[in-house]
Amino acid sequence: MSMTIHVDIVSHEAALFSGVAEYVIVPAQMGELGIYPRHTQLLTRLKPGSVRIKKPDSAEEELIYVSGGMLEVQPHMITVLSDSAIRGAELDQARAEEAKRRAEEAMRNRSSEMEYAKAQAELAQAIAQIAAISKLKKSH
Amino acid sequence: MASGKEIRTKIKSVENTRKITRAMEMVAAAKMRKAQERMRATRPYAEKIAAVAAHMSSASSEYKHPFVVKREVIKRVGLIVVSTDKGLCGGLNTNAMRLALNLIRQWDTSGHGVDVTALGNKGLGFLQRLGAKVVSHAVGLGDTAHMEQLIGPVKVMLDAYSAGEIDALHLVYSSFVNTMKQEAVSVQLLPLAPVEKTELAHHWDYIYEPDAKSVVDALLVRYIEAMIYRAVTENMACEQSARMVAMKAASDNAKNVIGELKLVYNKTRQAAITKELSEIVAGAAAV
Numbered sequence: 001m002s003m004t005i006h007v008d009i010v011s012h013e014a015a016l017f018s019g020v021a022e023y024v025i026v027p028a029q030m031g032e033l034g035i036y037p038r039h040t041q042l043l044t045r046l047k048p049g050s051v052r053i054k055k056p057d058s059a060e061e062e063l064i065y066v067s068g069g070m071l072e073v074q075p076h077m078i079t080v081l082s083d084s085a086i087r088g089a090e091l092d093q094a095r096a097e098e099a100k101r102r103a104e105e106a107m108r109n110r111s112s113e114m115e116y117a118k119a120q121a122e123l124a125q126a127i128a129q130i131a132a133i134s135k136l137k138k139s140h
Numbered sequence: 141m142a143s144g145k146e147i148r149t150k151i152k153s154v155e156n157t158r159k160i161t162r163a164m165e166m167v168a169a170a171k172m173r174k175a176q177e178r179m180r181a182t183r184p185y186a187e188k189i190a191a192v193a194a195h196m197s198s199a200s201s202e203y204k205h206p207f208v209v210k211r212e213v214i215k216r217v218g219l220i221v222v223s224t225d226k227g228l229c230g231g232l233n234t235n236a237m238r239l240a241l242n243l244i245r246q247w248d249t250s251g252h253g254v255d256v257t258a259l260g261n262k263g264l265g266f267l268q269r270l271g272a273k274v275v276s277h278a279v280g281l282g283d284t285a286h287m288e289q290l291i292g293p294v295k296v297m298l299d300a301y302s303a304g305e306i307d308a309l310h311l312v313y314s315s316f317v318n319t320m321k322q323e324a325v326s327v328q329l330l331p332l333a334p335v336e337k338t339e340l341a342h343h344w345d346y347i348y349e350p351d352a353k354s355v356v357d358a359l360l361v362r363y364i365e366a367m368i369y370r371a372v373t374e375n376m377a378c379e380q381s382a383r384m385v386a387m388k389a390a391s392d393n394a395k396n397v398i399g400e401l402k403l404v405y406n407k408t409r410q411a412a413i414t415k416e417l418s419e420i421v422a423g424a425a426a427v
Contacts (some may be wrong), residue, residue, distance in 0.1 A: 008188060012287055012369055015184040030349050043196070044349035045358050070359055072192045072346075079188050081362065085288040094298060097362030099276040103296070106268070106277065 005037040009064055011082040016064055020021055024078055025061075026071055035073055042073040051080060069086065098105040144412070147405040151398055158394035164228065165387035167316060172380035178284060185225030189366050192359065197334065199345045203352040207360045209255040211307045211333045216253040217231060218297045218306040220329070222313035222371050225280060230386035232314055232333040232378055233262045233392070237326040240312045241399060243326060255306055257293050285372040287365065294368055298361060301330050312362045312369035314378040320344065320385060322378040324388065328363055363395060 002022055009017040009127075023036045027049030035042075046069045052061040066082040155380040197208070220242045223233050239264075245255050258264035267274050276293035309330035314322045348355045361421045 008184075010184040010188050012185050012366065014181050021386060031280070039183055041190075041195075041344060041346045041354050042349065043359070068361060070192070070355075072195065074195065079192055081185065081189055081192070083287070083362075084284070085291060087291075092291055093296055095288075096276075096295035096340070097292075099278070099292035099296050102229075103274055104277075105277045106264070106274065114294040117222060 001055065003037040005035070005039075005076060006076055007053060007078045007081040008065070008081075009082060011066075011069075012084045015083065016063070016066075017051075020056060022054045022056050024054070026080065027051070027066075028071065029077065033071075035078060038075045039073050040075070042071070044071050044098060045069070046071050046080070046082075072100075142353065144405060144408055147401055147408065154394050154401065158391055158398070159391040161387045161394060165384055165391060168214055168380050168384035168387060171271055172377070172384055175373075175377040175380045176316075179370075179373045182373050184365075186370050189359075189363050193363050195334075196356065196359065197247065199351055201233065201345055201356070203354050205354060205360055206302060206330050207330055207364075208334070214252060214307040216255060216306045217247050218255045218257070218300060218307070218309040218330075220257045220294070220297060220311045220368065221258065221263040221267065222311070222368075222375045223258070223260035223266070225261040226379075227262060228247055228386060229379050229383040230389075232382040233266075233323055235322075236314050237263065237266050239324040241270070242311065244270075253296070255300060257297050259290065259293065260375070266319075281372065281376075281393045283376065285369060285376060287369060288421070290368060290372065291363065293333065297360075298330075298364065311368065311371055313375050314382075316374045316377045319381045319425050320387070327367075329367060331361075332360070340388055383407075389396050401406075 004020040004121070005024070007019060007021045007024055018101055023034055024030055025034045027047045029045045029047055033042075033044075047067060048065075048067045050063045050065045052063055054061050066080060067085070068087050069080060069082040071078070072097050096110060221236065223236055227233070244254050246254075251396065254272060255269050255275045256272045258267050258274055258279075260281065261279040263279045264279055276296040278289050278293045281289060297306070297309055301309055308328065308370065310326055311329050312324065313325045315325045317323055346352075
């Protein structure tokens with residue numbers, strides 16, 4: 001029997017694969033990597049693409065799509081941490097900018113919201129007064 | 141005593157309320173199961189990334205990421221508050237907000253400024269009323285948490301930490317104990333608590349591709365995000381459970397109220413009949 005290595009592929013939503021393999025091919029940032037058992041420790045980022053896993057009991061490779069992520073290799077274990085969103089430095093930056101902008105907008109709008117709440121409270125008071133007056137009128 | 145008609149309309153309105161709370165209870169029960177499944181589904185990733193982070197801290201790398209370095213002086217503190225988008229879920233948000241408020245007060249008295257990120261509508265509203273400095277927020281998360289919506293707001297905080305604007309980052313959320321019990325908890329995200337080193341006898345380090353800095357950066361950002369994502373999914377499971385319990389209590393209360401009102405109604409009806417009868421009898425006697 002040939003040597004095997006344990007492979008775990010997980011994403012935030014689910015465990016995508018867990019089992020043994022003869023070798024694994026991953027779309028690493030610097031190009032495709034083929035990893036066999038007893039590979040030295042390695043840590044790298046993955047590009048979106050498919051991870052190919054050769055299982056010992058089947059002739060065909062199993063394909064699992066990942067939208068980028070991280071790869072850790074220990075001599076007897078491979079861990080793929082798959083992202084559940086498309087990532088990229090610029091894209092993440094844009095998301096952060098967007099979030100900041102929204103927060104500032106919310107801060108600006110807060111004053112108007114506060115005024116709205118104040119107006120609402122005053123309105124409620126006025127309605128209560130009117131109700132009280134009309135009740136008084138009725139009883140007289 | 142209220143007339144029969146008044147009581148009847150009141151019974152009707154309570155019955156309508158009960159119908160709504162019953163429906164909400166059932167919806168929450170159905171959603172709860174799915175939310176709990178989703179919460180459990182985040183576990184493998186969280187465990188794996190924690191394991192990788194532990195390996196990494198035991199590797200003898202030259203590079204030390206700012207996230208793991210403890211700072212001597214703390215001037216400003218970051219706080220991420222996870223809450224629900226909708227109400228009617230008992231004391232769930234109230235408890236989380238109380239914890240957040242206590243933390244903010246504590247930092248205020250010790251002279252630390254606080255930056256806040258609000259995940260969830262209820263928390264955002266509360267923090268804005270409080271006058272806290274909300275630097276980013278995410279609302280309308282729906283029933284399923286999407287990483288996409290969290291990356292931006294969280295990155296604002298992480299960037300602030302990297303830039304030295306804040307010196308610590310905390311997270312407040314509701315932790316799921318079981319369906320009946322949810323607990324508001326706070327954890328410190330940054331600086332990262334030193335992970336327990338796994339016993340590895342020899343001296344080793346990873347091959348980093350392309351270089352240690354970018355890879356470690358990416359990993360630690362994902363580690364933090366994974367913790368926050370987990371908190372959000374847990375909070376969602378809490379929300380549905382708390383709502384189910386709250387709505388069940390409301391339905392039961394409505395049932396009791398209806399029972400009491402029916403009793404009063406029957407009594408007034410009986411009294412009216414008796415009165416009428418006695419009037420007739422008295423009238424007949426007079427003739």
